[in-house]
Amino acid sequence: MRVLVTGENSYAGRQFEKRISERNGEWQIEFISVRNHEWKTNDFSSYDAIYHVAAIVHQKERKENEELYFEVNRDLTYELAVKAKSEGVKSFVFLSTMAVYGLIGKIGENTIISKETNEEPTSCYGRSKLEAEHKISSLQSSDFLVSILRIPMIYGYGCPGNYSALRKLAKKTPVFPKVNNRRSLVYIDHLSDLVQYLIEARKSGLFLVKNPDDVNTLVMVNEIALNNSKKIYNSILLGFLIKFFGNNFSVTRKMFGNIYYEKGDSEIDGFIYSKISFKESIEASEKVKLK
Template sequence: MIIIFCEVGVILRVLVTGENSYIGKMFAKWVYSFPDTLEITFISLRNDDWVKQDFSVFDVVFHVAAIVHEKEKTKLRTLYFRINKELPILIAKKAKNAGVKQFIFMSTLSVYGLDGLIGGQNVINLDTLCHPKSFYGRSKLEAEIELKKISDDTFKLVIIRAPMVYGPDSPGNYKRLRKFILKSPVFPAIDNSRSMIYIDNLSEFIRLIIINQESGLFIPQNQEFINVVEMASLISMSNHKKIAFSKVLAHVIYLIGNHSGLLRRVFGNLTVEKELSVFEKYKYSNFSLKQSINTCETNVVNRPM
């Protein structure tokens, strides 16, 4: 448990579901460095002990627990929907019955069913419909739909459709990209744009959402779109490593990249219109790409040998 005290005197108690969640742990770390009155408690969902937890002592439930596999298998469909849909619904109902005021659900851009596109543009705007293609995206979208039915004026629902999240020791694509950059002498000179969000920018956004007891659908992101070559350059410089950028490799990826899910995730174009991520009351995207990569590489624990 992390308890933050300050002079204001009002403590909002936040229950974070998923004690091993990267986002949950980094959010708690971020909150700890601020003079806001938030009290963070983690709970594990690996067994049914959470059912015995008294939710009435909490003001907010922040649900981050989920199952994510990039190589989905048909036999895992039931697991996806049990963890990503049924479980958050059960937790939300328990929270509402206990008098919790706000439920924050971490969703994903995967609900749109769009992948990064190499040599073309995929842009999410206000008119973009949800057509999820993966079990992950479908289960998250179905959870969103059911959670909206539970919400009302006394039980505020926040849905956060986050783009790729990166930060120190973050799992997923950033970790893979970093490993490749630090081992390879060359990198494709691909000109692309991605919507991403640095973990501290996301954590600040969530902190503001809680303090102001907001509700609704949100898509936060960094102020700038991310270019993978710029990111690669910053990572290599932070580690005092030289890397060459190859137009030949870029040409190969332009030819074959759209046939590979991994290459599309790293080198493809996928952005969210910036207007969807600007909230006049909240200044949350405080770290630029350069600042965030410097922090990531300074604080990274699992450096490659």
């Protein structure tokens, strides 16, 4: 199997390559930069699949860069898919996002996302990804399989973005609010395994992707601290304050709110998760070094 990954330095792409090399040495994983127009001269005909992970993300959204989100996340995605289909690529796997729903989650209330939940993105990132989904879905055929993966927060060793911020907090803070919540997350190896399965099994469609079990932020922070030889005091008083006032602020809702995928709608026919427990995934995220 020969797979082309967009984004030469993409976290999800490089971790996919690492995971595949550990599990299936016969696969060929290659990378292409899409920062300029040189990719348009490449021949895609020798590839079985394209894993499109390159995107504008983790940037503060401003009026000046709004257009860039749509140029990269929507228009570039569609151009890549059109070229892939015209040159005989069989599968196109697109890394989308939970942000297409525009939901944050509330503290003390459950926000459950299913395949029937309306998409109402509130950010340029979410809107551009949703519009990309609509455009590439129109290319679906028996010879060109389109897989759309709506992922929540990714975590794993060296992961940028929200996980990086959370681990920095866990390594520094002596105290953390005792608030029990439930959030869908995805460990990078679970994501990579799923991508491999979708390409191998020639699957297509819309997939709500998450770990087998949802995660409590408090448990996650404690596990990160533990793996860094640190202990955090879990404060009932701070937890009470968060429960009482937290829904007034998006930053506390994002950290302590409840938002997760409906379990039945996140199950994928034929796919079996690797037996990596949550504790093991955090241990690997904190201690395993990349090659």
